[in-house]
Amino acid sequence: MSFNINNLVRNNIRNLKPYSSARDEFKGEASVYLDANENSLGSPLVKWYNRYPDPLQWKVKKKLSTIKNIAPEQMFLGNGSDECIDLLYRCFCTPAKDNVVILPPTYGMYEVSANINDVEIRKAPLLNNFQLSITRIEELVDENTKIIWICSPNNPTANSINRTDIYTILNNFNGLVVVDEAYINFSRQQSFIKDLQDYPNLVVMQTFSKAWGLAGLRVGMMFASEEIINIINKVKPPYNIGIHTQELVLQALENIADVNEMIKLLVDMRNALSEVFLRVPIVEEVYPSDANFILVKIKEARKVYNFLLTKGIVVRDRSNVQLCEDCLRITVGTELENTKLIDGIDAYLETIAE
Secondary structure: OOOOHHHOOOHHHHOOOOOOOHHHHOOOOOOOOOOOOOOOOOOOOOOOOOOOOOOOOHHHHHHHHHHHOOOHHHEEEEOOHHHHHHHHHHHHOOOOOOEEEEOOOOOOHHHHHHHHOOOEEEEOOOOOOOOOOHHHHHHHOOOOEEEEEEEOOOOOOOOOOOHHHHHHHHHHOOOEEEEEOOOHHHOOOOOHHHHOOOOOOEEEEEEOOOOOOOHHHOOEEEEOOHHHHHHHHHHOOOOOOOHHHHHHHHHHHOOHHHHHHHHHHHHHHHHHHHHHHHOOOOEEEEOOOOOOEEEEEEOOHHHHHHHHHHOOOOOEEOOOOOOOOOEEEEEOOOHHHHHHHHHHHHHHHHHHHO
């Protein structure tokens, strides 16, 4: 396979002269900053936020590089993974011309962002075991296919995608293969980050929203070749990650042991919750999970969902999603929340037994 990034990037992006911010033009430390038209008198907060943040978040990336074992230049930090998704469309997919392949059931923003960017979506549904249909993917790919989106561990099915299948796609597709690893920390699977050196068409996404517990900060991570990251940086907003967010992420990165302990506890509770649901009479299947949630096939799932709402318990009804008919997606909560959930299921069983 011969991969050339210039064959993928949109013409207008290839020729784009990116916006150059004040913080792009001066790199380093100074005692007097009079270059960015900031309010030099400060802000009304106790901590001043009158200065623009580092547009490329180098302190965060350098700290991350010691954890992920990858160069800072091969990282992009987005305002959530959703910004990473949108930028991949905007850089590599020409509207009303190009197409991408998604593998439903999967994360919904791949399709939403494609529609926003006027990019054709081609769907290769997963097989009944929630694995890839390589044959179907191959049938859909043509010269205008720019991206194949693979979510692993997958949302909403919670399983990891067979690595051999992903390698098959990487070896036979000349476009970008994006592996979304939002839930990788809850899995025994190795990250595909280590494969970036061998596959120039590979892009790996991760997030601070799940295992790191920082969903409210909105920080997504994207790892790729330096060539791909440079293209993304041409298009991104100048200051897409605020100072406070960068500071808090840096603090979190100093507490890896705490995060690892939370991951272990969540996995233990996930496994225990799965065991409980296996004993519930109306449950038809509890699918294996490599994530911080479980997918449960349950009789009359919509009724169960609505009943739980009356008890103040919100899960995700996935009944209308292909291959997830009569399924609820249930996040692993705290011990108290999990207990309330089980109590809610017991209460529902009492109503249908009457």
